[in-house]
Structure formats: C-alpha cells, structure tokens
Amino acid sequence: MSEVPDGVSLSSFERRPPRPTATMTMTRDGDEGVEVLLGLRSETMAAFPGYWAFPGGGLSRVDGAAVESLEGFEGPEAKAIACILREMSEELGLAPSENGLVSIPLDARQQIIADKHRYLPLAQEGAFPYETSSLRVLSHRITPPFGPIQFDNAFMHYHAGPQENVPEIDLEPQTEFTEIMWDTPNNILARWAKHEIKVAPPVVTLLMEIERTLERKERDMVRAAQDISERLPGRRSILFAHGVEVVPVKTATLPPADHTNCYLVGDPEGEFILVDPASHLREGMEDLANAVERHNGRLIAMMFTHSHADHIGDIGLLREAFDVPIWGSDYTSQTVACDRILIDGETLKLGNQNWQVLITPGHHPGHICLSGDAGLIAGDMVAGIGTILIPPHTGDMNIYMEQLERLKNLNPHLLFPSHGPVIALPDHKFNHYLSHRKARHDAVFAAVKAGLQTLPEITKVAYSNTPNAHPILSEDQTLSHLMSHQRAGLLVEHSSKWYVNNAKP
Numbered sequence: 075m076s077e078v079p080d081g082v083s084l085s086s087f088e089r090r091p092p093r094p095t096a097t098m099t100m101t102r103d104g105d106e107g108v109e110v111l112l113g114l115r116s117e118t119m120a121a122f123p124g125y126w127a128f129p130g131g132g133l134s135r136v137d138g139a140a141v142e143s144l145e146g147f148e149g150p151e152a153k154a155i156a157c158i159l160r161e162m163s164e165e166l167g168l169a170p171s172e173n174g175l176v177s178i179p180l181d182a183r184q185q186i187i188a189d190k191h192r193y194l195p196l197a198q199e200g201a202f203p204y205e206t207s208s209l210r211v212l213s214h215r216i217t218p219p220f221g222p223i224q225f226d227n228a229f230m231h232y233h234a235g236p237q238e239n240v241p242e243i244d245l246e247p248q249t250e251f252t253e254i255m256w257d258t259p260n261n262i263l264a265r266w267a268k269h270e271i272k273v274a275p276p277v278v279t280l281l282m283e284i285e286r287t288l289e290r291k292e293r294d295m296v297r298a299a300q301d302i303s304e305r306l307p308g309r310r311s312i313l314f315a316h317g318v319e320v321v322p323v324k325t326a327t328l329p330p331a332d333h334t335n336c337y338l339v340g341d342p343e344g345e346f347i348l349v350d351p352a353s354h355l356r357e358g359m360e361d362l363a364n365a366v367e368r369h370n371g372r373l374i375a376m377m378f379t380h381s382h383a384d385h386i387g388d389i390g391l392l393r394e395a396f397d398v399p400i401w402g403s404d405y406t407s408q409t410v411a412c413d414r415i416l417i418d419g420e421t422l423k424l425g426n427q428n429w430q431v432l433i434t435p436g437h438h439p440g441h442i443c444l445s446g447d448a449g450l451i452a453g454d455m456v457a458g459i460g461t462i463l464i465p466p467h468t469g470d471m472n473i474y475m476e477q478l479e480r481l482k483n484l485n486p487h488l489l490f491p492s493h494g495p496v497i498a499l500p501d502h503k504f505n506h507y508l509s510h511r512k513a514r515h516d517a518v519f520a521a522v523k524a525g526l527q528t529l530p531e532i533t534k535v536a537y538s539n540t541p542n543a544h545p546i547l548s549e550d551q552t553l554s555h556l557m558s559h560q561r562a563g564l565l566v567e568h569s570s571k572w573y574v575n576n577a578k579p
Contacts, residue, residue: 092216092226096154097130098162099212099280101295102234106258108288108295109237110281112273113165113251117499124498126255126262127274129165130227133157140194146206154211154228159204160186160193165250166243171203175234177241178202184247208232212302215276218312218322220495221459222330229280231299259285267316269447269487272498279310311368314496315448315488317342317427321365323351323358327384331460331493334384336362337451338369339444344425346371348396349444349451350379350492353387363395371425377401377416379453380438381409385492403433405440416442434481436474437464443481449488449500455481456503458494463547464554471515471558478508518555519564527571529553 100111112126137156141147147156162168167183168175182201185192197204212229234240243254255262259281266273273281287298312320317340322333336353340346346369353359366373375398378385389400389410399413407415416422418433422444429446437454444451454462455478464471482504489497497503514536521535533552537543556572559565566575 089219089222089224092224094133094154094228095130095225096133096158096161096228096230097128098158099128099229099231099284100234101231101299102237102240102256103295104237104256104258106261107293108284108298109256109258110262110284112255112257112262112277114253114255116250116252117502119250122274122498125272125274127277128229129161129251130158130230131161132225134190136160136190136193140197143194144197144204146204151211151228154230155206155209158209158228158230159206160190163193163202164190165248167247168241168243169202170205170208170232172205174239175232175241176203177244180244180247187247210299210303212280212299215310217276218320218495219324219333220322220331220335220493227276229276231303233295233299259288269315269449272488275312275314275496276310278313311365314490317346317424317446318448318451318488318490319365319369320490320496321361323353323361323387324355325352325384327493328460328463331457333493335490335492335494337490338365339424339429339446339451341371341425341427343370344372344427345374346424347374347401347422348376350385350453351376351387351392351396352385353392358387359391359395366396373398374424375399375401375414377442378406378410379443379451379492380441381406382438382454385453386410403440403442405438406442432481434477435470436472436477437462437469439468445484445486447487449490450481450484450486452481452489452491452497454492456489456491456497456507458489458491458497460493462507464551466550466554466557469554470561471511471554472562473558475508475511475515478504478511482508514551515555515558518552519559522556522559522565522572523574527573529556529570529572532556532572 102109113129115122115125115127117123133153137153140156141152163178163183164187167178169178182196210231212231215227217225245251263281265271283302287301291297291301314320319338321336323336325334327334334350334352336351337349338346339349351362353362373396376392401414401416402410402412404415416431420431422429427446429444432443432445434441434443434455441453443453443455464474486500489500489503517536521532526532526535529549533549536552537548556565560567564575566573
C-alpha cells in the first residue's frame, strides 16, 4: 500500500457483521496422551492454504433447515452444531453416534460433497447418525480486521475417546485437506515453534489453551473442555509464527484495507521490538499497550519499515507509552527522529532470534524488511489484501521488481505483510507480483513504442485488461512505469508527451 495520491478520493467501505462459521476441535486419547486432529489445507484453498487447521466451514441455510427439521438441535449454538456435523460428513466422512464416531457410507458422503443440500434428506432417511449431545462449544472468536470480511467462528469440541475407537479417515472423496495429523498439542506447538509446519493462528492459541488446561485437569480432555467452555476468554494474541505476533491498527490506508499490521518481533521470552506501531487513536494505542504487557519478553525498540503516513503513529504518544528508542533507515530518519539508523545486511539479535535487516527501496526509499527463520517482515513490498502502489516520484518500478526478486530468492517460510493476513505461500505471491508488474511494465513501453504519447492514452492501452481499475490510480501507476523506463534510459518525456529514447522529434 502507500499514501493515496493527491486528488484521489476513495470511498470507504462499511464492514458488514461477521459471517458465522464453525470449526471442529476433535480429540482422542492416544499413546502419549490427548491428541488433536488437524488437516493440511490444500494449496488451492483461498483461506489458509498450506496450513494445518481444524475442519469446518460457514453456516448456511442448509444448517438452519436441519435445526428446524431434525431432533436434538436446541439452544443458541444449534445452527453451529448442525454446520459442523455437515462439515464433518464432507471433510472427514465421520459422524458422532450414541456409541462414538462412525464412518458415513461413501455414497452418502459423495452426495453431500456434490451438493450440501443432500445432508438433510439423507439424515432424515437415517443414512447416518447425527448425535449432538457430545458436542460442546469451547469458545467464539471473531477474526481480526485484516480485510473487509470477518468471521465469527464457533470452536466446537468432540472427544472421540480411545484411539482404537476412532475410524480411519479417508480423504480421497474431498479436496480441502491433503493430509491429516493426530498429535498432542505439545508436539504440534513444538514443531510450529521450530517453523517446521504452518498452523493457523487461532489454532495455535487454542492449542496453547488446551495444553494449559490439561495441566490443571490431570490430562482429562473432557474436564478440560468443560473448563475452557465455562471461562470467559481473555484477549488472545494473534500469533502468525513463533516470535511474530500481530496487532492490527486502524489507519487511513488504501482500501479495501483499513488497518496496518503492527508486529511484535523477537523472542517470546526475551527481547522484542514493535514494527510499525502506526496508531494515532486511543483504541489502537490501548491495543498495542495490552499486547506489549501480555508479551513475556522485554520491549527494546520501535522500528518503522518506511515513512508513509499509514505506518508512522503518533510519535509523542508512542514515546510516552513505551519509552524505548526508535529505529529506522537513513531515509526514514529524515522525517522521524530515529535513535538508531539500520543498515542493509546487519543482524538484529532479539533474544534467541536473529533477524537480518534488508533495505528494499522501490516502493519507498529506505524501505526495510526483516528476514528471520519465521519468515519475512515484508512491510509494503507485498500485501495480503489489495495492491501495492509504487509512487512515481519517490518509488521506482524497476528497483521494486529487483527487490522482489531478491526477497523471493530468500525462500522465506512465511510473509508478514503490513496489510492483510499472513501469506502462507511466499513463492506463489512473489511469482504473481513479478509476472503481473512485468507484464504491465512491458505493456506501457509497448504502448509508447507503438506511437502513443499522452498519459491518458498510454494508460488506456496498458490497463485494457483491467477495465474496473480506478482511473486516477491507473494513471498514477502508468506514470510510475513511464518514469522507471525514463530512469533506465529507454523513454524520454517532452512537453508531457512520451517517446522512445532517440525517437523524440
């Protein structure tokens, strides 16, 4: 993202109420203790591709009809229970019965996968059981405001008993999960902390809560689940990775984003820094202060990736709240009083973690990324939602693409953007950005080579495949491409007209 160009008025969007969803935290008694079921989401999935997550999905009219037509669905969570039973039938091929979990007949499962509306008539025909009394709602959580759509998720729980009583799960009929895993919360969290696997952030914090509660309840999962469900949940951290926590801060940025991600980066029990504490509002300041207070480590600095307004908070209030030095690049120090100038290639030792400083201009001079075992703090080099603008006068499209190639070659575990959710498949994101920008870059040059000279007519041709793009932003980005070609010596500008170099009359 970046500051919106002068003269551009972008209509803000109103957030709709969160969409209701439900996920299943299924447990069993294994050889090493309580085990939890996770599925590896296919890389083709829109949400959390390549992550280990709970089965589940969105509540629908089908689930409302099931509540009205089937026995045993009562109370405010009835629709969520109906939803998770349907999702279990599709994704796992399992159903709870009075005698424990049973496999759903393959034909019935295939019908539901093909058309979820088939769930209700099949249940009414007795094709499979739908016992509800053993399901419990552990908690609810509304997803952070990373994008225009939020979800109010009900975390359901079902304890399946001894592992020998749990049927084998056949993933063949469905396409959401490519693998399944039964393991203890401790083992899953240990692998996650070593960056061996990617686990969805809400799953991480719930596994932590389960493990803490099992310790208090003599490793009895049924008692632990009851305890969790009866307690009011506290404010949970959003853990993108071990050593990377995020606090979304309300900012005036480029829609559809309306928040900037502030990251707590560093050792969870050692030194850490705040990256892009962009808050100007009391609510955002309180969120940051609460996150710092919850953290088990010691805050040693605030760092800004760059000096765009949607990344720089109220410096006076930030210094008053945290009383720690400010770090930034030499360019950022021209507008923000930095106590330490960071240089390309230096290493920040934050407790037991090392993060390398990368100066990555292109979007903005002096832009900083941080590279560590957990992944890449990417700033505005990429976005989890929306697009990245390259300002014509302070940015450079050629340099931006060179820096994208540099970052791609690091092969980061995850990408932590300033706007939007964590990016689980960095290579896919970099390839998309590079191919998209290069195609536009070439189209702009080709338009000038074909004889087009004015910015509007060049824009019209270069953006012919994107007719719904904002007209002023399209011209702004076309100008950025033109000026990058000019800096490279390929184009020249004269009297607001553009020519191939050595072709100007």
